[in-house]
Amino acid sequence: MGLFSRNKTVLVDSDVLIIGGGMAGCGATYEARHWGRDLNIVCVEKANIERSGAVAQGLYAINCYMGMQWDENQPEDHVRYARNDLMGLVREDLGYDIARHVDSTVHKFEEWGLPMMKDPETGRYLREGKWQIMIHGESFKPIVAEAARKAASKVYNRIMVTHLLMDRKKSNRVAGAVGFNVRTGDFYVFRAKAVIVCAGGASHIYKPRSVGEGMGRTWYAPWSSGSAYALPIQVGAKMTQMENRIVLTRFKDGYGPVGAYFLHLKTYTENAYGDEYESTWYENTKAIVGDYIDHVPVPTCLRNHAFLEEVKAGRGPIRMVTKEAFQDPHLETIGWENFLGMTIGQAVVWASQNIDPKHTNPELTTSEPYVMGSHATCSGAWASGPEDYAPDEYQWGYNRMMTVDGLFGAGDTIGGTAHKFSSGSFAEGRIAAKAAVNYVNDIGKDVPQVSEDEYQRLKKTVFQPMENYQIGRNEIVGGTVSPSYLLPLHGLQRLEKIMDEYVGGIGSNYMTNEVLLTRGLELLEMLKQDLHHLGAEDLHQLQRAWELQHRVLTSESVTHHTMFRKETRWPGYYYRGDHMKLDDKDWHCFTLSRYNQESDQWEMEKAPVYHIID
Numbered sequence: 001m002g003l004f005s006r007n008k009t010v011l012v013d014s015d016v017l018i019i020g021g022g023m024a025g026c027g028a029t030y031e032a033r034h035w036g037r038d039l040n041i042v043c044v045e046k047a048n049i050e051r052s053g054a055v056a057q058g059l060y061a062i063n064c065y066m067g068m069q070w071d072e073n074q075p076e077d078h079v080r081y082a083r084n085d086l087m088g089l090v091r092e093d094l095g096y097d098i099a100r101h102v103d104s105t106v107h108k109f110e111e112w113g114l115p116m117m118k119d120p121e122t123g124r125y126l127r128e129g130k131w132q133i134m135i136h137g138e139s140f141k142p143i144v145a146e147a148a149r150k151a152a153s154k155v156y157n158r159i160m161v162t163h164l165l166m167d168r169k170k171s172n173r174v175a176g177a178v179g180f181n182v183r184t185g186d187f188y189v190f191r192a193k194a195v196i197v198c199a200g201g202a203s204h205i206y207k208p209r210s211v212g213e214g215m216g217r218t219w220y221a222p223w224s225s226g227s228a229y230a231l232p233i234q235v236g237a238k239m240t241q242m243e244n245r246i247v248l249t250r251f252k253d254g255y256g257p258v259g260a261y262f263l264h265l266k267t268y269t270e271n272a273y274g275d276e277y278e279s280t281w282y283e284n285t286k287a288i289v290g291d292y293i294d295h296v297p298v299p300t301c302l303r304n305h306a307f308l309e310e311v312k313a314g315r316g317p318i319r320m321v322t323k324e325a326f327q328d329p330h331l332e333t334i335g336w337e338n339f340l341g342m343t344i345g346q347a348v349v350w351a352s353q354n355i356d357p358k359h360t361n362p363e364l365t366t367s368e369p370y371v372m373g374s375h376a377t378c379s380g381a382w383a384s385g386p387e388d389y390a391p392d393e394y395q396w397g398y399n400r401m402m403t404v405d406g407l408f409g410a411g412d413t414i415g416g417t418a419h420k421f422s423s424g425s426f427a428e429g430r431i432a433a434k435a436a437v438n439y440v441n442d443i444g445k446d447v448p449q450v451s452e453d454e455y456q457r458l459k460k461t462v463f464q465p466m467e468n469y470q471i472g473r474n475e476i477v478g479g480t481v482s483p484s485y486l487l488p489l490h491g492l493q494r495l496e497k498i499m500d501e502y503v504g505g506i507g508s509n510y511m512t513n514e515v516l517l518t519r520g521l522e523l524l525e526m527l528k529q530d531l532h533h534l535g536a537e538d539l540h541q542l543q544r545a546w547e548l549q550h551r552v553l554t555s556e557s558v559t560h561h562t563m564f565r566k567e568t569r570w571p572g573y574y575y576r577g578d579h580m581k582l583d584d585k586d587w588h589c590f591t592l593s594r595y596n597q598e599s600d601q602w603e604m605e606k607a608p609v610y611h612i613i614d
């Protein structure tokens with residue numbers, strides 16, 4: 001009898017199951033209760049919702065707020081902005097839907113106790129930029145989590161979801177999820193009528209700039225492990241824009257944010273010799289992307305492109321000119337507080353490297369790529385749009401339902417909708433939950449059935465790495481390396497190396513081509529075969545093992561999408577060396593993929609981009 005049989009199985013019934021209690025998950029849990037007063041609403045989170053997800057450490061700004069009450073912006077303006085930044089390709093129906101609801105979400109945050117900075121003259125929220133408002137946000141996440149905790153029938157913390165369960169009667173319908181408690185090792189079977197995946201984005205797909213002792217230092221949260229993509233991919237949900245991974249320009253070594261510096265402190269960048277450099281790359285960029293370089297504001301990826309070219313030309317490092325702004329004591333305070341509320345590590349790095357921004361202009365760098373759906377990027381699941389606004393082709397069911405019945409998503413999970421950030425992710429969680437409650441009410445007694453055979457089979461699969469370790473460790477004669485198993489860390493480093501070298505990471509200056517991608521896929525396939533031999537010595541390592549599995553599937557998706565889109569749509573995020581130009585004629589479209597787990601094959605297709613807003 002295997003080791004896994006010693007782990008207790010706990011069965012949990014729910015009407016709406018929310019996977020991941022970050023920004024989107026808390027929004028979904030809160031709203032599900034509003035529309036489903038008598039429903040059983042369960043939220044499951046691999047950490048503790050009090051401080052989980054990308055907002056764990058707090059934020060200093062809410063980056064998506066229209067200000068409609070003061071006529072500052074309208075939802076249409078936000079769609080135009082996101083479309084421009086993503087080089088023309090966004091789901092305008094989904095973006096509009098978030099923009100029209102996001103203000104009320106922000107008002108809720110204030111009602112729940114989030115300290116908002118106010119303009120002393122107008123009394124309005126203090127703007128950092130056209131879309132950003134400033135907050136004292138160290139406790140942003142606990143405030144949001146409290147609303148979710150009060151709304152949920154139950155929150156299960158410390159349970160990592162590894163697989164979704166499918167209905168035994170209808171092949172394309174979700175029926176719940178399974179996972180394990182990372183502290184007790186209990187195996188959980190969540191039966192649900194509807195599931196909302198809110199499991200955040202993906203870091204550690206690509207080799208990070210900080211390796212070895214600094215490995216945990218990434219820009220996106222190191223615990224964002226691609227579950228948001230892998231869970232739906234495993235059950236055949238369509239994904240979109242997975243090639244649109246993001247590269248961030250940030251302060252070097254600490255990945256400290258630059259937004260408040262540019263927007264509020266009005267700092268600017270210069271090359272090693274004190275020269276402005278962006279304009280010198282205008283013709284070069286125009287040759288790749290045409291008129292997109294003339295758009296205002298300049299799309300994020302194109303600003304990266306100028307940075308990368310300047311460094312390649314030997315005129316790095318690029319520095320942020322802080323010396324001028326920091327002479328003003330008020331701006332100096334804002335500059336430091338910006339880190340203290342969000343990325344304390346950057347202040348520590350500067351202290352350790354003798355950098356006082358009042359006297360030294362700090363270096364910037366470009367990050368390794370991340371996969372996410374809520375920032376200046378829009379990777380994620382292909383979702384049905386709002387009934388009153390989406391074109392027919394974008395509508396096959398309930399709002400935010402994926403191409404699997406009963407499976408919804410929000411935040412980083414959903415593709416095509418860039419620039420939603422913390423507030424937009426919460427708002428999208430609310431939108432998805434309202435639709436999921438409608439779905440549950442509509443199915444009535446036709447509820448999905450979970451097969452015991454299926455979850456017993458998954459239980460064996462989930463705990464297999466511990467079984468592998470128990471057996472394999474007997475073969476160790478020295479050190480920790482066994483001939484028969486692979487440790488999660490070794491698998492992760494192998495994945496990061498493949499993605500870095502073949503799929504356009506920092507090591508290749510974000511460059512790839514069909515030959516490299518083909519080889520990358522071969523190596524990923526070999527890695528996948530070896531993942532059957534993952535060994536986990538304890539529950540912590542078991543979690544690492546399943547995070548790795550999710551990262552590998554996410555990476556495979558990124559690689560197939562990057563191969564399919566034969567153009568360089570976002571120079572500065574990545575380059576196809578064999579198709580160095582943007583090609584609007586053939587590629588002004590979304591890329592879609594569907595993974596078939598049985599055959600281990602990926603089907604790729606194009607979907608039209610509809611411009612609904614003028």
Ligand SMILES: Cc1cc2nc3c(=O)[nH]c(=O)nc-3n(C[C@H](O)[C@H](O)[C@H](O)COP(=O)(O)OP(=O)(O)OC[C@H]3O[C@@H](n4cnc5c(N)ncnc54)[C@H](O)[C@@H]3O)c2cc1C
Pocket residue numbers: 019020021022023024025044045046047049052053054055059060061062063064159160161162198199200201219220221223224225227228257374375410411412413420421422423425426
């Ligand atoms: C460094 C940084 C700075 C940012 N700055 C800003 C800013 O200034 N302003 C702003 O508005 N936004 C900012 N954002 C963006 C914002 O944090 C994200 O847009 C938002 O958190 C996305 O919400 P989400 O719910 O999709 O993901 P998250 O909030 O990350 O939540 C995902 C949740 O899922 C859980 N989870 C993951 N996998 C599993 C699994 N398998 N089983 C169970 N649970 C799982 C995670 O633990 C987590 O709690 C920033 C993000 C980062 C990382």
